[in-house]
Amino acid sequence: MIADYHVHTPYCGHAHGKIIHYIESAIEKGIQEIGFSDHLGRYYLTGTQRRRYWDWGMDERGLVRYFSELSDLREIFAGRISIKIGLEIDYIEGAEDLLQPFLDAFTLDFCIGSIHCIPRFGWKHLSDYHAAANSIEIYSEYFRLAQAALRSGLFHSLAHPDFIWRYIRWPEQYEQIVSDLSDTVQTAAEVNRGIEINANGFIFSRSGQIKDFDPFDTLLNLIKHFNAPVTIGSDAHDPAMVGKAYPELIELLLEKNIDSFRSFTEGNAVERVLG
Ligand SMILES: [Zn+2]
Ligand SMILES: [Zn+2]
Secondary structure: OOEEEOOOOOOOHOOOOHHHHHHHHHHHHOOOEEEEEEOOOOOOOOOOHHHOOOOOOOOHHHHHHHHHHHHHHHOOOOOEEEEEEEEEEEEEOOOOHHHHHHHHHHOOOOOEEEEEOOOOOOOOOOOHHOOOOOOOHHHHHHHHHHHHHHHHHHOEEOOOOOOHHHHHOOOOHHHHHHHHHHHHHHHHHHHHHEEEEHHHHHHHHOOOOOOOOOHHHHHHHHHHOOOOOOOEEEOOOOOOOOOOOOHHHHHHHHHHOOEEEEEEOOOOEEEEEEE
16 A cells, blocks of 8 residues: 655645645545645644744644544545545643643544753754754754654644754754654553654655664664664645655555555554555
């Protein structure tokens, strides 16, 4: 089976096209299951927390409509493609108990947890800290939060662990970072939660922007080593980007003997054979 478990929609306010076009694009590319995972906004946080974090996701009203529209499309496309309804949610340490009741109000298939900013170093998107002198500390904190997100039990998979090295300069001394990455993959295996293999991480790896080392390759080797569950996604914000780079990515995964991934129905995971 081929599935894309990281797809956005116009409901987040920064993705293009209509939802139906994402679905048609997936069908054209031979994808049998499409998992929508649009950004949840931060309306569930306390007032003080909301002021700190920038908001780029659906508000409560948008979420109701998102869920309703996808439920309708699931019926319309039944037999042609399987549609799963999920969310991408920023992991905000300390706000776990605030989030859970909002999630309980919907019958979601899955949630992926992301770290796009690191409060200890500032509230902005990680790209704002690209050339930071203390990049090793930022990496350490990123992977500490990633492990906390996995242990929180809120998420079925950790979204794009490669996000950090796409935005924060990869330091010359990276032994500690590789160790932190390894601990993160090991944590996923221990708590039986997924690590996402994100097409953007693959494309970045192929671009050769990090000289003499490929953290994406290391990530795949660690996934295999710890036998960690995985999800696979394109992070498409445009219909044409659904399943982007999938033929090459899947070939690489099979070469690495990563030959299964997780699919979800109402929060229950099933292992699927990849390809
Ligand atoms: Zn993300
Ligand atoms: Zn995303």
